[in-house]
C-alpha cells in the first residue's frame with residue numbers, strides 16, 4: 001500500500017508501524033515446527049468463521065437442534081461443507097494446540113521471559129478442550145447425548161461437591177433443554193470471549209518478546 | 220502455445236521477498252474464495268428454493284355473496300426450513316354475476332399489512348398507513364402502489380379453488 005490512500009491512513013492510524021511490528025519483526029533461524037502456532041491460529045480463525053455461519057441456521061433446543069443440523073447438511077448449498085470444516089476443524093484444533101505445546105515444551109521455549117506466554121497458552125488449551133466438549137453436544141443426536149451424559153457424569157466424581165457441580169453443569173439432574181441451551185451459550189459466547197482475550201495477550205507477548213531460537217548443543 | 224521467442228528478452232528481477240508476498244497473497248485469495256463462495260451460497264440458499272404452486276380449496280361457491288367481497292380463510296401446509304406447519308391464508312372473493320369470480324389477496328400491496336373489508340364504506344382498509352382500496356381491489360388513496368393481488372380461480376363441483384404457493 002504505497003499509495004495515497006496508504007499514506008492517508010498511515011497518518012491517521014500509523015498502520016505501517018503496526019504492520020512492521022507484527023510481520024516484519026526479526027526472527028531467529030527456525031524450523032517447520034515453529035509454524036504450529038500459526039497453524040493453530042489459522043484453524044481457530046476457520047472455526048470462528050464456520051461457527052458464525054452455523055449459528056445462522058442452528059437452533060439450540062431439543063425439538064429443533066437435530067432437525068436444524070440435518071437441514072444444514074442436506075438442504076442448504078455447501079451446508080455439508082461448512083459443517084464439515086467446523087467438525088474436522090475441531091479435531092484439528094486439539095491436535096495442533098497440543099503439538100504446538102509440545103514443541104514449546106521440548107525446546108524449552110516457556111522459560112524466562114516467556115512464562116506468561118506459556119501460561120496463557122495452557123489456558124488456551126483448556127478453552128479449546130472446552131469448545132470441543134460443549135460443541136460435541138450441539139448436534140443432539142444419540143452420540144452427542146450419551147457422550148455428554150458420560151462426560152458430565154465425570155464431574156460428580158469430585159469429592160464432596162461433585163454431585164452438586166454435576167447439577168450445575170447439566171442445569172438439573174438429567175440432560176435436558178437446559179443443558180443444551182447452556183452448552184450452546186458457553187460454546188458461542190463464553191468460550192469465544194475467553195479465547196479472544198487470551199489470544200490477544202498470547203499474541204502480544206509473542207510479538208513483544210520475540211520467539212526463542214532453536215536450542216543448541218553447546219555451552 | 221506462444222513461441223518461446225516472445226519471452227521477455229530482459230526479464231525483470233523478482234526478489235525473493237516479492238515472490239513470497241505474491242505467493243502468500245495468491246494462497247490467501249484462494250483460501251478466501253474456497254471459503255467465501257460456499258459461504259455466500261450457504262447464506263442465500265433458502266432464498267433460492269423454488270416455490271411450487273398448488274390448487275388450494277377455499278370453500279363452497281354458494282357462500283359468496285353477490286356484489287360484496289366475501290372473506291374465505293383456509294390453511295395450507297408449509298415447510299419452512301426445518302419446521303412444517305400450518306399457515307392461514309385469507310382471501311376475499313367477489314362476484315357480480317355468479318359467473319365470474321375474482322379472488323383477491325388480503326395482503327396490502329404497500330408493505331404487507333392485512334386489509335379488511337368495511338361493508339358500510341364499501342372499501343378495503345389497510346390499518347398501517349391508511350391505504351384504501353375499492354371493492355375490485357383498485358387503490359383509492361394512500362401509499363399502496365398497485366391494486367390487490369389476484370389469484371387464479373377455478374370451480375369444481377361447486378367448490379372454489381385458488382392457485383397459490
Ligand code: FES
Nearest residue numbers: 327329330345350
Ligand atoms: S401496509 Fe397497507 S398502507 Fe402501508
